[in-house]
Amino acid sequence: MTKAPSHGCRHTPLLALTSKGDDVVSLDPTSLDLEPIMAREVIESVFVDHLAETAIRAAGLISHRWALAVPERPTEPIKFETARQARVWLDTKTGVLLDCADHAQAMGEHLTVCRIAESLEAHLRGGGDFQTRVRLLRSGVRSARCAADTVWEARLRNLLGLVLAESGELQAANTELVAALDLAETDGDDRGRASSLRCRGIVAQRDRRDEDALALFDRARSYMGSWAGRKETAALDLSTGRSLVNLGRFDHALEALDGAMGVLSDPDGAGGVDEVEVAAVRSERGRALIAKRRTDEARVELELALEGFAAHEKITRMARVRELLAGLGQLVGETDWRRHLVEAARLHEEAGDDGAAERARRHL
Numbered sequence: 594m595t596k597a598p599s600h601g602c603r604h605t606p607l608l609a610l611t612s613k614g615d616d617v618v619s620l621d622p623t624s625l626d627l628e629p630i631m632a633r634e635v636i637e638s639v640f641v642d643h644l645a646e647t648a649i650r651a652a653g654l655i656s657h658r659w660a661l662a663v664p665e666r667p668t669e670p671i672k673f674e675t676a677r678q679a680r681v682w683l684d685t686k687t688g689v690l691l692d693c694a695d696h697a698q699a700m701g702e703h704l705t706v707c708r709i710a711e712s713l714e715a716h717l718r719g720g721g722d723f724q725t726r727v728r729l730l731r732s733g734v735r736s737a738r739c740a741a742d743t744v745w746e747a748r749l750r751n752l753l754g755l756v757l758a759e760s761g762e763l764q765a766a767n768t769e770l771v772a773a774l775d776l777a778e779t780d781g782d783d784r785g786r787a788s789s790l791r792c793r794g795i796v797a798q799r800d801r802r803d804e805d806a807l808a809l810f811d812r813a814r815s816y817m818g819s820w821a822g823r824k825e826t827a828a829l830d831l832s833t834g835r836s837l838v839n840l841g842r843f844d845h846a847l848e849a850l851d852g853a854m855g856v857l858s859d860p861d862g863a864g865g866v867d868e869v870e871v872a873a874v875r876s877e878r879g880r881a882l883i884a885k886r887r888t889d890e891a892r893v894e895l896e897l898a899l900e901g902f903a904a905h906e907k908i909t910r911m912a913r914v915r916e917l918l919a920g921l922g923q924l925v926g927e928t929d930w931r932r933h934l935v936e937a938a939r940l941h942e943e944a945g946d947d948g949a950a951e952r953a954r955r956h957l
Contacts, residue, residue: 638700649708655679918930
């Protein structure tokens with residue numbers, strides 16, 4: 594830990610928090626009339642901790658990223674039987690969890706803010722709503738600084754950089770990712786270095802600098818030692834494959850993507866099948882196969898990718914696959930290929946990305 598708390602950190606007594614219409618968590622601290630006030634603050638803290646721990650488990654189940662926010666205190670959070678149940682819970686509790694993060698920050702519970710920010714962003718990822726996600730992650734960064742926790746600060750800056758890049762703010766994204774890498778370098782944190790370098794590579798992809806992206810992915814790989822599991826390596830293979838497709842190196846891309854698919858689709862692997870990442874691999878395979886004119890195979894991959902993203906309500910990714918299906922349809926002479934662009938524009942609008950929606954319409 595290398596940073597002292599900033600002067601912006603504060604501890605405010607009691608902030609109202611409600612959870613109306615919540616049939617899972619019935620505790621409502623604001624309805625209690627407790628004396629002394631400290632007892633009420635304790636109840637509120639338990640309430641927020643309970644929701645935060647439950648959110649962590651829900652996000653871990655739907656994202657297969659169990660190492661992101663491992664609960665640090667024993668609690669009795671809700672146990673989810675399926676990823677769908679976890680997603681529904683997070684959907685209904687998003688507003689309450691945002692309130693919980695604000696409340697925890699005002700009360701000086703800064704690590705709780707970090708944990709809520711990371712787990713809730715994992716749920717919101719791929720669904721647009723950039724403003725909410727940026728606000729949430731900036732709040733997490735502030736709390737990490739207040740807690741003088743440079744590991745959490747780097748992790749949240751990496752996530753913030755990716756959201757900014759997704760919304761087209763590439764310069765701001767790079768600023769966050771360079772800051773995250775500096776923190777990891779200072780801490781001697783190989784996991785942090787690898788994560789920041791991979792994120793910088795993803796931003797380079799969005800900036801159409803794919804040779805730079807590949808160099809960054811290679812640097813990231815050099816820091817992936819014994820701590821890295823098969824899924825971390827597969828995620829890097831997916832990113833590498835995407836840049837190789839962009840550069841026209843389709844055979845090498847398919848090799849990288851096939852390796853990623855073997856790991857991410859393994860039901861016996863850590864966390865089971867990662868359906869969203871499998872859909873991402875299929876999307877990139879579809880792009881490569883279109884370029885190689887293996888159109889029947891490409892259609893199968895893209896339709897399966899669309900199905901996988903739809904099952905997890907990843908709206909932005911669904912829109913991009915629709916654009917690829919439009920291109921494929923045009924290539925093979927389909928008469929109704931424009932319907933995919935119409936749907937892509939609608940999905941981009943739903944995600945709040947008006948620029949992408951307009952781009953899709955221009956191709957009509």
